[in-house]
Amino acid sequence: DAKTTQPNSMESNEEEPVHLPCNHSTISGTDYIHWYRQLPSQGPEYVIHGLTSNVNNRMASLAIAEDRKSSTLILHRATLRDAAVYYCILRENSGGSNYKLTFGKGTLLTVNP
């Protein structure tokens, strides 16, 4: 599986935007970029995904570099409830990979009141 690199931890203040970076220099043409987060004592939760274009949904925005070797998850106004571990995952969109998700260590986001 193609590898992603994320900072171990980041800190933000409540109601401020947060930009969580992810590097994936070995991404292939069929890899989708997925983001999940895991709140304390809960299972992972799907946040957003994209292929080439920037994506927005009710939870976050995903900005994808033109060469696709990096991406940024954007939380527009962080709340205390956004404190979690955020995982950036490349999911190969082909039958051979069976569409599985391989989790790394993720980024622990702390939100200060």
Add this chain to the structure above:
Amino acid sequence: DARVTQTPRHKVTEMGQEVTMRCQPILGHNTVFWYRQTMMQGLELLAYFRNRAPLDDSGMPKDRFSAEMPDATLATLKIQPSEPRDSAVYFCASGLVKAGDYGYTFGSGTRLTVV
């Protein structure tokens, strides 16, 4: 919102006992995953199914773990015999894999403690 339901939420058992964890995937989802999470190893993929057929269970210790989907509404993960090193949180996830790309939904997990 539709949910993936896992039972039990917590399980404490003695070493050597059989443990069965259950998962009810979201109705209509065709893919089910089992993951295990520990502090040391993080989230590890154990096994997964598509349309109830096992696709890959290479992440599981074969001699003691088994995963099945007796029907579309139930996935099970069994450990026999259990060992203290199996203590972890076990997550089930389901999703609909077809043309296009979608996210998966995870359950709340079963926290297993083997003493």
